[in-house]
Amino acid sequence: MKLSRRNLLKTSAAAAAFAAVGLPSFAQAIDELIIAYNVNLPSWDPTVGLSAVNPTIQGLYQSVFDLFIPQNPDLSFGSGIITDYGWGEGNKTIWMDVRDGVTWHNGDPLTAEDVAWSLARVANPETGSPIQFIWGKITNIKAEGNRVTADMPEYEPTFFKWMSFLTGYVMPKKYYQEVGAEGFEAAPIGTGPYMVEKFERNAFVRLKANENYWGGAPEFKTVTVKFVTDAASRVAEVESGNSHVTLEIPYEEYNRLKDKDGLAGVAEPISDIGMIFLNDIEVMTDPNVRKAAAHAIDKQLIIDRLLSGFGVPIDTLQTPDYAAFDDSIKVAYDPELSKKLLADSGYSTDNPVKFKIQTTKGFKPKDYEMVQAIVGLWRRVGIEAEIEVYEIAKHFELRAADQLAPAAFYNWGNSVGDPTTSTGFAMFGPSPHSVWDGEATFNKILPLWGEADEAKRIAGWKEVDRSIAENAEVIPLLQYVQPIVHTAGITVVPHRSGALLPHLMTRS
């Protein structure tokens, strides 16, 4: 091209306009990783209060704090702050070995005393730990050298699994005692892969890489997590290049975005499931009605039509990743069987059985639409269900009071994959999370809580699941798939727990 004054002016004007508009960041080298996150982070203490049991923010906690025992992306248990652990003789004591050479973000060394104090703190009912019912099962917690020991008067087979779950985080004893709860909220420290550099509640958190992380320094030295709670805004964030990674967007948008130049996507099943609680009241005391309702739902059709194929149909409360998953337990889609079962109880399409089904709307992807589809499928066999939309807070209150409607849609998370934290708490009558009061299931579950023989325990839970499926005491629907969209320049490793972990992200 001949260099002329006109061409030079044109080129300059184009360059200036381009600079003014700004290149989308996916076209540039990524120095600072920006994530558009779907929920706000209310509190920095991962062990007490409402936030501690919120599964959606555990990924943020795991970026700053270490779980006692970490979980690998496939949900297998790894070696972390606790490198080795086990039960003492007669399962009356436990022991844990603490990793050497770990430092807190302020440079203090992590000691076994930190681990012992963290356990004692959440075991104390006064601190407000929501999982005190597990941690409180150990007493006489002691730290000697790099070993922590404790007594466990009542055997709890899932104790070590809880060390990878909600509230199972190591907290800094000396620092926390120095600064107190408020000081900790203002300037939290952990031993995790990232340090909190700046936090604006409801806006963002800026994280700085912990170069001394025992698991190796993360690749991205600075990570900004923007709290973008609106799904449409998250789509715009990643599409415009303002953010490099986002999650929990509509599946249609996921399919559109992952095919765009400069963007990529990963969608893997996570440990969350969708299910319908059946409360054994009113017509749900009739096994024929329950079974008819279960057999009338074509789960694969719902997944294909409403969730663009993103979902895995399930027939028990266990996903294929869980310890007690048994793929021989099936609840087939069989509308003719449903009609026959209903006819046996005197119902038909002309004389349908009637009950209410409750659901959230927008709390999980297509929750209301799924229930609408299910109600449509039910109508074909002789079930007339009235939909009531409620907020998730109301669901919790009704469930705790055993006042849910005969059917209620809900999602359940169980990243440690133990059957106690899925079937156990969802179906054991006395649990505040269960609305099933049937004595047969209660009696089957009761001896499994303290079963010391692990193989026998898991086999026992499989039998419980089989019995529950045969009697249609709950209707499991699907295992959710988590859509993550990111710029093509990075690799995102999804975690089956659903936690989005920046330290697992690398440059492609």
Added chain:
Amino acid sequence: MTVFRNILIRLLTTAVTLFGVAVIVFVVIRVVPGNPIAMMLPPGATDADIARLQAQYGFDKSIFQQFMIWLSGVMQGDFGTSISTRQPVAGLVLSRLPATLELSIVALTIAMLLGGALALAGTRFRETKAEAAVDITSGMALSIPDFLWGLVLILLFGVLWPVFHISGRISPALNIDFSTNFYLFESILRLRFDVIADLVGHMFMPALALAIPLAAIIAQLLKQSLKETMHLDYVTLARTKGYGENHVITREALPNAVLPTLTLVGVQFTFLIGGTVIIERLFSYEGLGNMAIDAVINRDLPLIQGIVILFAFLFTIVNLVVDMLYVLLNPKLRHA
């Protein structure tokens, strides 16, 4: 003396209004289904665990007792502690108030400029195609709610032509060490142009989304008032004196025509502040509205109370200020 007496009476009624709001909110949020304790119940919680948690958060007492405890705290400036954030409510809401106020004031300014310009243009070119264009524009602006405008703006200026920030209030990488949370006002005072540019880049879309429907209302009302005023004798007199049409509209007609619009702007400003709840959520703007939604989702009762009381206080203050301005601008009332 009359003005002062009126202000005093208004302040007293404000206090009564706030007390009434506090009572209603306190009772209503405890009566509606969904309590925070149920949301944090562990799977194995026993009745004793539930009772312990309820006692810990003070929900084991009657609503009247809870209210009296809360009220005595409020009298000492303590609005309680947020359940979800575990921070003092007063600190939380006051730290977010500046963001919402700045957004609302910028939106109001944009609305007045846009609405005023449309009204003046519609009056200047009345009974022509230009007036019809003004009417159509304001009609369209009014018929689309603010959150839809927000989505349109995100698509236009966030995705198709990405010149503005889609979310947040300020860039995380920007280091500011301000003494207040009124970032925009303080950055103007400190002449921190980098901060001003960043804040405007974040605020433009949410403020415009809030402003567009209000601008339409202002345009319609002000144009109507102006058109009515244009037929009055003193305006005709001005014309016969040889003043140009622009002078007649802006200098003669506008001062009188603006009074009803001012009252409307005051009333609408309170609605505009209310509208920030959805818009702040859409743009992840760290104001009171965004916090309010989280508080409701988490059933964070102390935080909901604090935010509602503050909103109610803002509304009453805005109305008071508008009334006072009206008195100051209207000579008839001033000398009444």
